Amino acid sequence: MASRFTLLFLYSILIATSFRCSIADADVTESAAESGDLLIRQVVDHGGEEVVDGNTLLNADHHFAIFKRRFGKSYATQEEHDHRFAVFKANLRRAWRHQKLDPSAVHGVTQFSDLTPREFRRQFFGLNRRLRLPSDAHKAPILPTNDLPTDFDWRDHGAVTPVKNQGSCGSCWSFSTTGALEGANFLATGNLVSLSEQQLVDCDHECDPEEKDSCDSGCNGGLMNSAFEYTLKAGGLMREEDYPYTGTDRGACKFEKTKIAAKVSNFSVVSLDEDQIAANLVKNGPLAVAINAVFMQTYMKGVSCPYICSKRLDHGVLLVGYGESGYAPIRLKEKPYWIIKNSWGENWGENGYYKICRGRNLCGVDSMVSTVAAVTTSN
Numbered sequence: 222m223a224s225r226f227t228l229l230f231l232y233s234i235l236i237a238t239s240f241r242c243s244i245a246d247a248d249v250t251e252s253a254a255e256s257g258d259l260l261i262r263q264v265v266d267h268g269g270e271e272v273v274d275g276n277t278l279l280n281a282d283h284h285f286a287i288f289k290r291r292f293g294k295s296y297a298t299q300e301e302h303d304h305r306f307a308v309f310k311a312n313l314r315r316a317w318r319h320q321k322l323d324p325s326a327v328h329g330v331t332q333f334s335d336l337t338p339r340e341f342r343r344q345f346f347g348l349n350r351r352l353r354l355p356s357d358a359h360k361a362p363i364l365p366t367n368d369l370p371t372d373f374d375w376r377d378h379g380a381v382t383p384v385k386n387q388g389s390c391g392s393c394w395s396f397s398t399t400g401a402l403e404g405a406n407f408l409a410t411g412n413l414v415s416l417s418e419q420q421l422v423d424c425d426h427e428c429d430p431e432e433k434d435s436c437d438s439g440c441n442g443g444l445m446n447s448a449f450e451y452t453l454k455a456g457g458l459m460r461e462e463d464y465p466y467t468g469t470d471r472g473a474c475k476f477e478k479t480k481i482a483a484k485v486s487n488f489s490v491v492s493l494d495e496d497q498i499a500a501n502l503v504k505n506g507p508l509a510v511a512i513n514a515v516f517m518q519t520y521m522k523g524v525s526c527p528y529i530c531s532k533r534l535d536h537g538v539l540l541v542g543y544g545e546s547g548y549a550p551i552r553l554k555e556k557p558y559w560i561i562k563n564s565w566g567e568n569w570g571e572n573g574y575y576k577i578c579r580g581r582n583l584c585g586v587d588s589m590v591s592t593v594a595a596v597t598t599s600n
């Protein structure tokens with residue numbers, strides 16, 4: 222018993238001091254829960270997708286085999302294989318817990334099911350943690366909210382490029398930034414141009430004005446506001462095809478000023494008010510937002526509306542719309558949600574997208590929202 226407490230204690234210290242992610246509470250509860258229960262009895266197949274339906278898994282080998290085949294996984298040694306299998310089983314239990322906490326979404330096996338929560342955060346997030354807004358950030362003017370549509374989706378208006386994939390690199394912040402500027406540039410010029418994340422990964426070392434040691438640093442994380450600041454100073458971003466994504470940050474900066482495809486005119490921070498967020502979205506295009514992504518490792522589809530979710534921000538994504546329809550659990554009919562573009566490829570979530578409940582800053586989704594405007598020049 223004593224040694225278990227020591228372990229838990231050490232574990233929570235490790236998590237709490239880890240860079241840019243600290244979902245300590247959730248993780249500790251999780252390991253406590255994992256030690257005790259064997260509650261998952263089966264994993265049911267939903268049209269080819271594997272969904273943990275809340276009963277234990279005696280068939281883990283079988284599901285691990287399907288998982289490996291489906292996502293083309295292979296492990297170098299037997300030891301690695303066994304370790305990954307253990308992690309997979311823990312993740313099935315975790316998915317089941319997420320399902321209980323978040324019944325309006327579907328949680329289950331994803332391509333990330335052989336990664337521990339720590340590995341997952343390190344490799345697939347990439348938001349430098351800070352909760353205060355930069356002091357010199359311009360505040361977005363308050364917009365009228367009386368005529369907002371009930372449903373709105375920038376994908377229907379041609380302002381959103383296809384879903385991209387950050388790979389095993391903590392560069393989410395660069396995808397959130399390009400997504401917002403792609404939309405703003407579309408509004409300013411009428412052209413939808415896919416923009417280069419790699420330029421940001423390689424060239425943007427902008428530091429936060431308030432925390433000088435929090436700087437954009439490639440696969441080790443960054444912030445969207447700093448990236449907008451970099452883009453403003455550098456002159457703009459190149460096209461994706463002229464500066465393609467490699468998923469590593471070991472290359473030199475290859476930015477060419479003559480190939481700029483989109484320019485930032487100004488950007489600002491939107492207040493923590495869901496109507497203002499919606500109004501800015503409709504007026505200015507998709508918004509760069511931060512979120513706590515703990516439920517996203519097991520998310521498959523539906524509206525994620527967990528009873529409890531930490532507001533510690535660790536992931537940068539793109540808010541592209543909102544809606545009310547298609548949400549029909551008995552308890553919470555007509556609950557509005559945000560539509561979020563992620564950067565984990567089209568095979569994750571709903572074709573690369575995530576839906577999260579709107580109305581109570583769930584998982585911190587309303588806490589760090591930025592809007593950007595592009596320079597109106599057609600080139």
Ligand SMILES: *[C@@H]1O[C@H](CO)[C@@H](O)[C@H](O)[C@H]1NC(C)=O
Nearest residue numbers: 362487488489505592593594
């Ligand atoms: C850009 O600046 C203009 C003029 O100050 C302001 O009205 C607008 O809201 C700003 N846009 C963004 C996206 O910050």
